[in-house]
Amino acid sequence: MSDKYSNKTVIYLIGLVCYITNMFLNYSMFKYTSGILLAKFTLFPIIILCLFYKILFIDKVSLKELIFYLLFVGIAVIVSIKSGNRQILTLSLLIISSKNINFRYILLTFLIIVPLLLFITFLFSQANIIPNLQYFRVREGELKIRNSYGMIYPTIFAAYLQYIVIGYSYFMRKNSLSHITFIILSILCFFICLYMADARMSAYSIVLYLFIFYFCSLFFRNIGQYKILSTLTVFIFPLFFCAIYFLSAKYDPSSSILETINSALSGRLRLAHSALETYDIPLLGQEIKFVGLGGAVQDMGEDYNYVDSSFLQFLLSYGTIFSIFSTLLMMVITWKRIKLSDYRFLAIIIILSFNSMIEDRLLDISVNIYWLLALAYYNNTRIKHD
Structure with missing residues (x-):
């Protein structure tokens, strides 16, 4: 491994560790402690410094890539401002700066940091610190x-x-x-x-x-050899996206089939249908206050309106353009992996798409690290059989 390669990897991984930690803190009870502001003021500058340094001083960017990056970041900036969710902008920088990084190191970092943070949080909760x-x-x-x-x-x-x-x-x-x-x-x-x-x-x-x-x-070990099947797998992500939108938009409690699905999903269709009836789908995002139960033990009140589906949150909070752009990006990632007969990623995109119908963690890198496969590389030769 050359020094240059090592340096860019280390710089990127430092930024990634800080980002994952920052996101994790947002979803933990540490966010209500007195030291959270100091932690965030420490982590955020490190994230920005590492990512910008790699993009500006290490990566070589072609004109075509520069145009794409500017478009990508431009959309992220507008959607971040209009939706009030700043993590979209940071996520776009994480994806862009992952160019030429070995995804195995990214994944190893994820598998070390997240369990460690989870274990520390568990211990602190048992010690009544949080x-x-x-x-x-x-x-x-x-x-x-x-x-x-x-x-x-x-x-x-x-x-x-x-x-x-x-x-x-x-x-x-x-x-x-x-x-x-x-x-x-x-x-x-x-x-x-x-x-x-x-x-x-x-x-x-x-x-x-x-x-x-x-x-x-x-x-599906050799799925990359079958063009028609490979092409079909690219549409897994948008298929699940369309499915939950259709089910939510068409939800009617008088329909026994839809009500059975709604009950199986703990009332998710009803809440999603209500949100689609209440809010217009914007072009480039809007700020919606989804009221959930997180952060305090309380009963579900009349103002509870939380939409669990990542797909529907994308549409309602981040808009049509962002939803289309992110869907196309995941389709490109899927196409790249399937061409390599990466049957493991096929399993991941299926479960990720399914979970995004009923969970809200698609955008969160501390959970869904696979956005970074857009520019990072991972076994970029045909996958060997296990």
Whole structure:
């Protein structure tokens, strides 16, 4: 590894670590502590300095790339201002500055930092340094306790566990021990999600991902050799996007089928339908105050309007242009990976698309690290069989 390569990788990873940490803090009870402002004022300048330094002084940018970058950042700036969500701008810089970075190092960083942060947060919550918010609900006549373990809501704690499982499956080596570790990790995270956080969606998604992963490894190892099938996989992401929009827009409680789906999704269709009826879909974003339960133990009030679907949040909060642009970007990433017969990524894009119908973490790099595959490289030769 050359010094130049090493330097640009280290600089980028320092910025990435600070960004992941900053995002993680936003979803933890640390955000309500007295030291949070100092932490953020420390982390943010490091993020910006590292990313800009790599883009301006290390990367060589062609005119075509420069035009794309300016368009990308321009859209991000406008949408950030209009929606009030500043992470969109930082995310765009993270993607642009990931050029020529080995994604394996990015993934390894993710698999070290996120579990470490999650474990520290868990310990602090058990030591009563930060609250372990506990939510209660009755299901099938039994009282269920939902622990958040220092996060602002139990489903966020569970989401991190789920994406640690997914990340490990993409990182692991091609040997039996890695697969055994993957299965054990999946089972452990499943039980924590289901029985400690009572986050059923995340728990069932872990099981679903196990089946998808090994199904893809059995039947789609050489998917890049089949042009028609490869082309079809590119449309997985927009297909799920359109599906949740259609189901939400057409939701009617008098329809037994739609009401069954709504009940299975814990009322998500009803809330999404209400949001689509209440707000227009903007061109370049609008600020919407989605009221949820995170950060405090409270009953669901009349003002509760939280839309869990990332896809619908994209449309309602960030607008049509951003939604189309981000969808095209994920389609390009999928096309690049499938051309390499990356059946592991095929499993990831399926579960990521499915989860984005019912969860709000698509935009969050501390969970969904795969946006960075747009410019980072990872095994850019045809994937070897396990």
